[in-house]
């Protein structure tokens with residue numbers, strides 16, 4: 216017996232006293248849930264659609280169009296989360312002129328719930344990032360950057376649990392090693408912690424303590440490298456457990472549909488990434504059921 | 519009674535997962551609250567970006583020629599001309615040469631007015647000029663690397679390849695490389711950190727960042743010169 220089922224059924228039944236007459240299947244049929252995850256990565260300050268003379272992406276993307284798409288999906292399913300996997304900054308003069316202010320303001324207007332940090336989000340240094348914090352009405356999530364000795368200390372969280380229609384969705388952020396990608400003068404005393412170790416700790420916490428039903432990792436590690444010694448989303452998926460979906464970035468990989476990887480415990484993990492520049496919006500729909508109902512069945516991937 | 523709640527297992531599991539890639543393209547109407555919010559920002563960015571810095575009598579692209587290109591020569595020579603006074607002021611002596619990368623020429627320079635926007639397109643990244651001190655051995659490694667033939671922009675160096683593509687000679691400011699001599703080469707922080715596999719830049723004898731973005735340097739160069747009409751020359755050639 217699950218508490219949530221109990222409470223909901225009791226409330227619905229009004230004066231119902233006791234539950235002796237209700238079988239388990241009765242309890243669960245009405246308990247199906249639908250959560251929609253929308254996501255972007257590596258938008259790189261592409262506020263307007265790509266210019267008409269762009270050789271590859273002419274007239275694609277654009278924040279104003281993105282909101283139209285998001286609003287339509289939110290009308291279909293209000294239980295929607297909007298997430299970004301980093302590299303919000305750098306790529307058009309909007310960043311050079313306004314330092315990321317417009318990017319953060321627009322993401323707030325679009326109702327982003329959370330984002331993680333990419334290497335380019337340090338392009339104006341930790342100070343430049345800090346200066347834009349007041350414009351972000353969404354969570355900046357980073358579990359493996361230790362900002363303790365920087366001005367960013369206290370302005371990110373390792374994870375955040377969102378509750379939509381009673382479903383607990385744990386979202387955490389993982390960043391790429393900055394050394395070699397970003398000038399030390401920019402990231403200063405930011406410490407990079409091992410993504411695999413941190414992920415193990417966080418997923419454990421999200422599953423056990425926070426009792427999350429879904430766990431999503433916002434990662435800026437990059438999709439896959441031929442070199443197995445470089446930690447990618449593929450490696451992270453394989454070497455950890457407890458993640459349902461990795462929303463990736465950094466490698467600007469265009470995936471038509473999420474890739475299915477297998478984790479340490481033999482369970483499936485989805486990895487998705489939707490290119491860059493706001494050309495696409497990723498959408499993943501989770502249909503959930505009481506775990507009791509699903510004990511002997513496996514998840515169907517309609518992808 | 520039924521409240522056996524202590525158990526800490528999760529309550530819901532995904533039974534079905536569906537995914538879709540949603541293109542954000544011309545078929546989607548723009549949300550007008552967003553476009554009007556962007557408008558004032560766009561206006562001032564456009565105004566600044568459209569300011570004219572110089573004039574180009576001809577269009578230049580990195581595909582115009584092999585081994586060295588007019589546009590690449592212009593970029594490397596610009597670094598030599600504008601970064602050297604800064605280096606000299608800090609150290610008391612000038613650097614010897616410049617090495618950039620072919621991939622770093624991010625767009626053509628079109629015939630007509632050269633605007634700030636053109637400088638941003640040519641160099642969209644935030645790369646900065648750094649000067650590395652290289653040993654004679656590292657210089658030779660550089661020439662071996664360059665002998666592969668990609669038209670990486672250089673200034674104050676010359677490379678001549680034999681007919682068969684092997685390295686005939688590499689010189690710096692007209693001189694052969696001396697093994698136990700050191701040389702000062704200006705490059706970008708991106709390449710210094712091993713970008714484009716230029717590993718000979720990774721462990722220089724000394725390094726001095728100039729805090730000068732290459733894009734800003736180009737903007738300053740365009741402002742300084744009225745007309746931008748560089749040429750291909752014989753700084754990097756292959757014998758016929």
Ligand SMILES: [Zn+2]
Nearest residue numbers: 257302333465
């Ligand atoms: Zn990126």
